Amino acid sequence: MTATAKIASVERILLVVPMVERVRREMERANIHRWSESEVIRVTTDDGTVGYGETIQNYTWSRVPDTERVIGRSPFECMWDDSLGAGLQMALFDAAGKLAGVPVYRLLGRKVRDWCPVSFWDHDMGPQAYEREAQVAVELGFTSLKIKTRPWHDVYETLKRISNATPDWFHIDCDWNDFLLDVSTATPVLRELETEFPKISIWEGPINAGDVAGNRLLREKVRTPVAHHYGSVPGAVAIQQGYCDGFVVAGGVTRVMQSGISAATANMPFFIQMVGTGLTTAMALHLGAVLSHAQWPAINCHELYEHNLLRERIPVVGGYAQTPEAPGLGIALNEDALTTYRVDVADFSLPRRLVRYSRANGVRLYFADTNWSQGSLMWEFWRTANQPVYERGVQTHYLDDDGSPDFTDLYQRAQQAPVLSMKS
Numbered sequence: 001m002t003a004t005a006k007i008a009s010v011e012r013i014l015l016v017v018p019m020v021e022r023v024r025r026e027m028e029r030a031n032i033h034r035w036s037e038s039e040v041i042r043v044t045t046d047d048g049t050v051g052y053g054e055t056i057q058n059y060t061w062s063r064v065p066d067t068e069r070v071i072g073r074s075p076f077e078c079m080w081d082d083s084l085g086a087g088l089q090m091a092l093f094d095a096a097g098k099l100a101g102v103p104v105y106r107l108l109g110r111k112v113r114d115w116c117p118v119s120f121w122d123h124d125m126g127p128q129a130y131e132r133e134a135q136v137a138v139e140l141g142f143t144s145l146k147i148k149t150r151p152w153h154d155v156y157e158t159l160k161r162i163s164n165a166t167p168d169w170f171h172i173d174c175d176w177n178d179f180l181l182d183v184s185t186a187t188p189v190l191r192e193l194e195t196e197f198p199k200i201s202i203w204e205g206p207i208n209a210g211d212v213a214g215n216r217l218l219r220e221k222v223r224t225p226v227a228h229h230y231g232s233v234p235g236a237v238a239i240q241q242g243y244c245d246g247f248v249v250a251g252g253v254t255r256v257m258q259s260g261i262s263a264a265t266a267n268m269p270f271f272i273q274m275v276g277t278g279l280t281t282a283m284a285l286h287l288g289a290v291l292s293h294a295q296w297p298a299i300n301c302h303e304l305y306e307h308n309l310l311r312e313r314i315p316v317v318g319g320y321a322q323t324p325e326a327p328g329l330g331i332a333l334n335e336d337a338l339t340t341y342r343v344d345v346a347d348f349s350l351p352r353r354l355v356r357y358s359r360a361n362g363v364r365l366y367f368a369d370t371n372w373s374q375g376s377l378m379w380e381f382w383r384t385a386n387q388p389v390y391e392r393g394v395q396t397h398y399l400d401d402d403g404s405p406d407f408t409d410l411y412q413r414a415q416q417a418p419v420l421s422m423k424s
Helices: 021-029 032-036 086-100 104-108 127-139 155-165 183-196 212-221 235-241 253-265 278-290 335-341 377-383 405-416
Strands: 007-016 037-045 050-056 115-121 144-148 171-175 200-204 226-229 246-249 270-272 320-322 353-358 363-368 395-400 419-422
Touching (some): 007 335, 021 127, 021 395, 032 037, 086 278, 155 183, 183 200, 405 419
Antiparallel strands (some): 115 320, 353 363, 353 395
């Protein structure tokens, strides 16, 4: 192999890799089942070297816009260009590492750790589902779980169940996605939770990251570290104003490296958030190996896929995964999986369902499932305080179409606006 090799071809392989059965229905309710769509990029150089990368089409920071501009060029010339999209950039790093005969981390910088902290992750579930997932996380070698704390679920019951179902050394990171709205709302909720549930280790995004003064004040009122996405406000502002304890770092390789180095200069920890199968997880491990302050558990979600696209699972031992040492990404892709999950078009259509939110006082709200995704009517409904943002005793259920006229009528009305009723 030679470092002067040029890219001869780029193949795009569209896959739908379902979520594991135990969480599939929950992912459908949250509209996260669309993250099953993965575009695998296969780069081949003129000397026969092959590199792989992937883009989770409905989540990743950027899709691959085109492939023609890398043809005839060296992977080393192109690999730092974040504008190429996630899958193509990853494939170029994989190919470059193989051409140079070194693991990807050697192309990124000086290695500072062999083992990188990693976290189990699930999106928007009820208390019983999270309890089960926490138990799975422990069985798979994880020591922490990142959860989505949502106003349509009882966060108190969720944290109680996770805490009771896991060993004393287990930790919980709570991502609020700004749903606590403001300091006056957030402070009593966070104080109560961190007192009642000592396993909580990070509050992510409790209120809007752009509220610098509010976040700075909130930090003074709670004892649990607060994290925000790096770049939500200019990095210099975040660091100088002291509005958080650490960061969430995501994006392309260049952006992650720049953000991670900036955080390190301020001696602030962060976790890398790169969601995908085993391919994406491997890339995150190489970044974590060279970024000194990637000290919080990285978020990858590869354990939620029916297949991680690799020949072997990436082992997790005591909450850490070892950075691969073989050239390139250092993992072996399962070519049979590419054949099994390959599709011409990704179809995520679902049967008609309703989402029912219930409060202990008898109030019920119905939403059509089409209104449930991030940025949708559902999110806007709570972001504008149409119902209590965090109340004990609330429940959310996913209702199947029973074929009745009543369901059809309710579904049609819920597509236009939430339908409120009072349980008799």
